[in-house]
Amino acid sequence: MSEKEALHPDLGEIAEQSNEVDRPGDASAPADKALDDRSDADGALLGPDDDKSAKQRLSEGVRKDAKKPAKGTAASKATQGSRKAGSGKSSKKPNTKRDVDDKADKAGKKKGQSGHEAEAASDFNAEESEVDGSNAYSTRDQEPSTNTDLFENEISDLMGENVVEEEWETDLEVDDILKKKAQLNPYESACKVLGIVPASSFASKASGQSEVILKHRGLGPKGAQAIADVLESNTSIQYLDLTDNWIESGGAHIGRALQLNRFLVELNLTDNRLGPEAGREMAEMLTFNGTLKILNLAGNRLTDNEAIHFSHGLKQNSTLQVLNLSHNQIGDIGAIALGSGISSNDVLKELNLGWNHIRMKGIAGFVANSRGNITVNTYNFEKNGLGETGSNIHQLLNQSAAIQYLNISGTRLGDGGITAVAKAIESHGATALFKALQSSSGLKHVGFKTCPVSICD
Known part of the structure; x- marks a missing residue:
């Protein structure tokens, strides 16, 4: 008997039992028994301190022996078959950690093993499950992700x-x-973009009412711009009065908006200090707009340059009937240009040029260029310098049979000029209200055969 056999008398029996793994049935039982016997033998030879490490080494040896079945045995063939099956789609459900632990508990209870021995049997069965299926999880190297x-x-x-x-x-x-x-509500949205407070009266009326009046509200340029954004697509407002809001350059936005608007009929922008830019946009608007009939731009610092632009607009426009350019800064050049504009216009009925800077040359040029107009029935030249003779007014009355209203008060007409104008009215057959005599200090009453006029101080 060799020294190894002397130290381990049951080694031969353990080897025989390990080969029983190849046999059908529960493979864990022989391995468990071998592990018990070997652990008992080692426990007799080693001290209590070395007991645990010895058991671990013996457990590893038993597992290695169990994993290598002899060639030709039934276990070897079963192992090869399980590997071939694992290479394809395995129908056998792989053992999970819970299954391995359950087997170990059953084995430990059956053989009366201690807690350490049951854990060793669990490790052994886990290694066996790796041989049975390639998709089995390893319980020693890593925890499976559930x-x-x-x-x-x-x-x-x-x-x-x-x-x-x-x-x-x-x-x-x-x-x-x-x-x-x-x-x-496009108006409130526009005010939000511009950073201004909306005018509640406009916001409430812009969506459905035809008449919007916002006098003396201090809208300013941005307020006018917000309103212009609404006018581009608004289909309800027909009359808009923004008198005295100091919109200044904001009027340019309104002018551009009215190039697209097709519903507004009357616009009043009196006393808003529009200036050159807004004045030009308003004049250019007349070329494109086809619905506006009344435009009041009194008191907006318009000059000869803007009057020239209005002359071009009037030649192209076919809807505007009333144009008020009073209380501006239009001089002789502007008056001459406007005369040329209305000569080609056949829809305008009223032109107000009162309180501008027009003198005799301007009136003479206006009268000469407007020859041919047969639609304007109302002229206002109040507070302009027409001269003492009034010959230009006499000529204007003679060349147009449409005139029904003429205001030439405060135009420096002398008594001779007033008499000449009165005779022109009589020969003209007009029934207009004649205010020219108010500027005369000598005449108290002038009688006409067809149109008696009373003059009061």
């Missing part, structure tokens, strides 16, 4: 994507709401 963890991770990812998508859809819904609100 299906629950994977499911939770997938759910978290999906929830994250859904949250982003829902937030994105929510943003789109908010944008749609804002767009609809802007369409329903």
Whole structure:
């Protein structure tokens, strides 16, 4: 008997029992028994301190022996078959850690093993499960990731994507709401963009009323711009009065808006200090607008240059009937240009040039250039310098049979000029209200055969 056999008398029996792994049935029982016997033998030879390490080494030796079945045995063939089956789609469900632990507990209870021995049997069975299926999890090297963890991770990812998508859809819904609100109330939206407080009276009337009056509200240029944004597409406002709001350059926006607007009929921008830029835009608007009939631009610091632009606009316009350019800074050049403009216009009925800087040359040029107009029935030249003789007014009355109203008060006419104008009116056969005699200090009453006129101090 060798020294190894002397130290381990039951070694031969243990080797025979390890070969029983190849036999059908429960393979864990022989291995468990061998492990018990070897552990008992080592426990007799080693001290209590070395007991645990010796058991671990013996356990590893037993597992290695169990994993290498002899060639030709039934266990070897079963192992090869299980490997071939593992290379394809295995129909056998791989052992999980719970299954391995259950087997170890059963084995420990059956053989009366201690807690340490049951754990060793569990490790052995886990190694056996690796041989049976290639998809089995290893219980020694790493903890298997459970299906629950994977499911939770997938759910978290999906929830994250859904949250982003829902937030994105929510943003789109908010944008749609804002767009609809802007369409329903474009004035308030324009005021918000410009950083101004909306005029409540305009906001309430702009959506459905035909007449909007906003006098003396201090709208300013930005307020006018907000209103212009509404006028571009508004279909309800027909009369708009923005008197005395100091809109200044904001009038340019209104002028451009009216190039697109097709519903506004009357616009009053009196005393708004429009100036050159806004004046030019208003004049150019006449070329494109086809609905505006009354335009009041009195008191807006318009000069000869703007009057020239209005002359071009009047030649192209076919709807404007009343144009008020009074209380501006139009001189002789502007008056001459306007005369040329109305000569080609056949719809204008009233022209107000009162309180400007027109003198005799300007009136003479206006009368000469306006020859041919047969539609204007009302002229206002109040507070302009027409001269003492009044010959230009006499000529104007003779060349137009349409004149029904003529205001030449405060035009420096002398008594001779007034008499000449009166005779022109009598020969003209007009029934107009004649105010020229108010500037005369000598005449108290002038009688006409067809039109008696009483003069009061």
